[in-house]
Amino acid sequence: xxxxxxxxxxxxxxxxxxxxxxxxxxxxxxxxxxxxxxxxxxxxxxxxxxxxxxxxxxxxxxxxxxxxxxxxxxxxxxxxxxxxxxxxxxxxxxxxxxxxxxxxxxxxxxxxxxxxxxxxxxxxxxxxxxxxxxxxxxxxxxxxxxxxxxxxxxxxxxxxxxxxxxxxxxxxxxxxxxxxxxxxxxxxxxxxxxxxxxxxxxxxxxxxxxxxxxxxxxxxxxxxxxxxxxxxxxxxxxxxxxxxxxxxxxxxxxxxxxxxxxxxxxxxxxxxxxxxxxxxxxxxxxxxxxxxxxxxxxxxxxxxxxxxxxxxxxxxx
Amino acid sequence: xxxxxxxxxxxxxxxxxxxxxxxxxxxxxxxxxxxxxxxxxxxxxxxxxxxxxxxxxxxxxxxxxxxxxxxxxxxxxxxxxxxxxxxxxxxxxxxxxxxxxxxxxxxxxxxxxxxxxxxxxxxxxxxxxxxxxxxxxxxxxxxxxxxxxxxxxxxxxxxxxxxxxxxxxxxxxxxxxxxxxxxxxxxxxxxxxxxxxxxxxxxxxxxxxxxxxxxxxxxxxxxxxxxxxxxxxxxxxxxxxxxxxxxxxxxxxxxxxxxxxxxxxxxxxxxxxxxxxxxxxxxxxxxxxxxxxxxxxxxxxxxxxxxxxxxxxxxxx
Numbered sequence: 236x237x238x239x240x241x242x243x244x245x246x247x248x249x250x251x252x253x254x255x256x257x258x259x260x261x262x263x264x265x266x267x268x269x270x271x272x273x274x275x276x277x278x279x280x281x282x283x284x285x286x287x288x289x290x291x292x293x294x295x296x297x298x299x300x301x302x303x304x305x306x307x308x309x310x311x312x313x314x315x316x317x318x319x320x321x322x323x324x325x326x327x328x329x330x331x332x333x334x335x336x337x338x339x340x341x342x343x344x345x346x347x348x349x350x351x352x353x354x355x356x357x358x359x360x361x362x363x364x365x366x367x368x369x370x371x372x373x374x375x376x377x378x379x380x381x382x383x384x385x386x387x388x389x390x391x392x393x394x395x396x397x398x399x400x401x402x403x404x405x406x407x408x409x410x411x412x413x414x415x416x417x418x419x420x421x422x423x424x425x426x427x428x429x430x431x432x433x434x435x436x437x438x439x440x441x442x443x444x445x446x447x448x449x450x451x452x453x454x455x456x457x458x459x460x461x462x463x464x465x466x467x468x469x470x471x472x473x474x475x476x477x478x479x480x481x482x483x484x485x486x487x488x489x490x491x492x493x494x495x496x497x498x499x500x501x502x503x504x505x506x507x508x509x510x511x512x513x514x515x516x517x518x519x520x521x522x523x524x525x526x527x528x529x530x531x532x533x534x535x536x537x538x539x540x541x542x543x544x545x546x547x548x549x550x551x552x
Numbered sequence: 553x554x555x556x557x558x559x560x561x562x563x564x565x566x567x568x569x570x571x572x573x574x575x576x577x578x579x580x581x582x583x584x585x586x587x588x589x590x591x592x593x594x595x596x597x598x599x600x601x602x603x604x605x606x607x608x609x610x611x612x613x614x615x616x617x618x619x620x621x622x623x624x625x626x627x628x629x630x631x632x633x634x635x636x637x638x639x640x641x642x643x644x645x646x647x648x649x650x651x652x653x654x655x656x657x658x659x660x661x662x663x664x665x666x667x668x669x670x671x672x673x674x675x676x677x678x679x680x681x682x683x684x685x686x687x688x689x690x691x692x693x694x695x696x697x698x699x700x701x702x703x704x705x706x707x708x709x710x711x712x713x714x715x716x717x718x719x720x721x722x723x724x725x726x727x728x729x730x731x732x733x734x735x736x737x738x739x740x741x742x743x744x745x746x747x748x749x750x751x752x753x754x755x756x757x758x759x760x761x762x763x764x765x766x767x768x769x770x771x772x773x774x775x776x777x778x779x780x781x782x783x784x785x786x787x788x789x790x791x792x793x794x795x796x797x798x799x800x801x802x803x804x805x806x807x808x809x810x811x812x813x814x815x816x817x818x819x820x821x822x823x824x825x826x827x828x829x830x831x832x833x834x835x836x837x838x839x840x841x842x843x844x845x846x847x848x849x850x851x852x853x854x855x856x857x858x859x860x861x862x863x864x865x866x867x868x869x
Contacts, residue, residue, distance in 0.1 A: 269856045276854035491849070498848045498855060505859035506831075507824040513863060514823075531815045532808070537593035538815060539586045542822035546830060549866060 239267055243274040249374040251343065258348060261365045272365055275372035280494075282314075282371035284378045285477065286393050288421065289402030294428045298402060298464035299381050300336050305470045307344055311376035315339070315347045316366055318359065318382040318392055346370060360391035361504060364497075367395075393421050395497045397490070398480045400473070402426045403442065405434035422457050424476045430461035430469065455483050518548050556584055560591040566691040568660065575665060578682045589682055592689035597811075599631075599688035601695045602794065603710050605738065606719030611745045615719060615781040616698050617653050622787045624661055628693035632656070632664045633683055635676065635699040635709055663687060677708035678821060681814075684712075710738050712814045714807070715797045717790070719743045720759065722751035739774050741793045747778035747786065772800050835865050 236244070245253025257275075260268040287302075289295040296317070303313045339345045350363055363380060370378050382392050393399055401422035427438050439459050446457065458476045462469030484490035515524050527545075530536040553561070562570025574592075577585040604619075606612040613634070620630045656662045667680055680697065687695050699709050710716055718739035744755050756776050763774065775793045779786030801807035832841050844862075847853040 273854045273856045276856075277851040280851065495845055495849050498845055501855040502845070502848065502859050502862070503828065505855060506862055507827070509859055509863045510824070510827050510866070511820065513867065528812055528815055528819070531819065532812050534594045534597065537590045538818040538822060539590045539593075542819050542826055545819070545823055546826045549827070550830065 239271055240274065243271055246271075246275050246369060246373045247278050251346075254346065254369060254373050257369045258366055261362060261369065262350075264362075268365070272368060275368065278372040279368045280371065282367070282375050282378050283481065284367055284371075284380065284395075284397045286396035286399040287379055287381045287402060288383070288393060288399060289426075289428075290383065293402045293404050294464050295381060295402040297335075298400075298426065298428055298462060299379050300339060301462075301464045301467050301470050302379060302473070303339055303345055303377075304467070305474060306377050307342065312344045312374060313346075314367075314370035314375040314378040315345065316350055316363060316370075316378065316380045317348070318350045318363060318380065346375065358391075358504065358508075360395065361501070363392050364395055364501060391500075395500065397484065397493065398423045398477055400424045400426055400477070402428050403438060404429045405432045405438045423455065423480050424473070425457055425459040426469075426473060427459060427461045428464050431463050431466075435461055453489070454487060455480065455489075514545060514549060519545060556588055557591065560588055563592050563686060563690045564595050568663075571663065571686060571690050574686045575683055578679060578686065579667075581679075585682070589685060592685065595689035596685045597688065599684070599692050599695050600798065601684055601688075601697065601712075601714045603713035603716040604696055604698045604719060605700070605710060605716060606743075606745075607700065610719045610721050611781050612698060612719040614652075615717075615743065615745055615779060616696050617656055618779075618781045618784050618787050619696060619790070620656055620662055620694075621784070622791060623694050624659065629661045629691060630663075631684075631687035631692040631695040632662065633667055633680060633687075633695065633697045634664070635667045635680060635697065663692065675708075675821065675825075677712065678818070680709050681712055681818060708817075712817065714801065714810065715740045715794055717741045717743055717794070719745050720755060721746045722749045722755045740772065740797050741790070742774055742776045743786075743790060744776060744778045745781055748780050748783075752778055770806070771804060772797065772806075831862060831866060836862060 242253050242257060246257055257268075257271060259265075260271060285302075287295050287299050299315060299317075303315060306313050339347065348366060350359060350366065367378050367380070380392060380396055399421050401424070403425065405427065425442050427435050427442070429435075439461070442459050458479070460469055460473045460476050462473055464470070481490075484493065515521060519527075524545075527536065527541055531538055531541050559570050559574060563574055574585075574588060576582075577588060602619075604612050604616050616632060616634075620632060623630050656664065665683060667676060667683065684695050684697070697709060697713055716738050718741070720742065722744065742759050744752050744759070746752075756778070759776050775796070777786055777790045777793050779790060781787070798807075801810065832838060836844075841862075844853065844858055848855055848858050
């Protein structure tokens, strides 16, 4: 058994050390990580993967912690992947928040990983997907991916979860307009957190109004759940809403469709990157490519013909 | 002279009809548009391209209108590309806003185009870049790209402008936290619009504080300009700040660096799409690719090996 095979076996056996080592390999885009991910891939597909999306200040980290505790009480193992750099899980928030979550850090049935560091070589979305796979293969029942939902990487991350929970808070004012323009379409379940604040019902009404403006949401009408995550209120109701969404995904064929789309995105992202690596520095020497960029910059060539000619070099081989 | 050559000549001569026709070709990804864009490309590079980014409700459309009027008074031609679906320029806002901008719609020196319709086949960022090129080749001195700055497409659009203006309003509360997580890094100039409202100075201070937390912004410290766009107040100051940024871009070599990066992004985006078109349905029959997706979905294969094997088909030809 090679070292890599032993590592894959360790992951499948749910060993904490193997898990931590594998995730480190993925994070630094180690050449061995690809073989490892291929090895463990058949053991994936059992975990439920939820996205928790919301602005900093929406209390989504507290909600993530609350969902994790709720799930732990059912004896299930929970992985938390924090993509938001301001999350307490990534060390970006005030110390008090971290202390309130110390029970999760010491629980062996909970694995917390920050993905907030910039500069993943293979892309943040790809790295997040790979970490989800490692946790999944390692027997975690639930993986929570916490993201702010803004920016290119984050949107890509959200596209690969099974159920996306969008977290809002009462009294957002103009904020709800901004949500319309980007976040409304991606919510499978809406949460109005901090619902003990004034205006919670108004926010629910506002979300309902916004939802009526979104043209396509298929047969699923996203439920709106009121929570007070800091007091663990509304978590059972949220769990029910998420379970209902999963049942919908399953019976409608949408689960297979989303899984297949996720597979397609992963293959094509990987493929495009591999192709560029093959082309630039491989088929076309890097110095020649840099000269080509200069030619286009100085109008001796144009982007469209340059792309066509580069592809021809591959086509004609 | 072919029809396409006549169209390219019409664009370079600044003819309105040629311009409108070319943009229609680009928008529906007509096969002829690529040849056309290649033809006019040498005539591009003279326009100043500004991004105006902010939430709906920040008054950024009013600011865009105000900048356009200011620039028109100098006898320059102005193009407006609205990417935000809630902008009055895209027909997404209340009628009153559109009426207040009617002077711009009847001015032949102003060209307004909405890019808010979803489903650009070649991608929104690519289509926006192409429309910028058409306006640029047609002699427009200034192109304003209005975007909400949230979402994958929008972030891509912002990456290709020369100077990005981020618009904020007083009294954002938690909003400023959300900005930190995504928008702060992309601002070359900050505007506190609706600065006649209470709390404008507090917002300026908040932006300064957030800015001190952003690690890298090179030698350029983004200025913060207070405006009341609805009264055309602060527009001259904003114009000065934008001019100062351009002077910085020029003398620091950053202008060439950004232009070159823009060229690189355009070539590589194009190339990746052309490659996928070449591979799927070309080298690899579509039905075979669909079967491969199913194999990965059903764990008979994995994404990493699938991508590697697909690329091998190109490598080995």
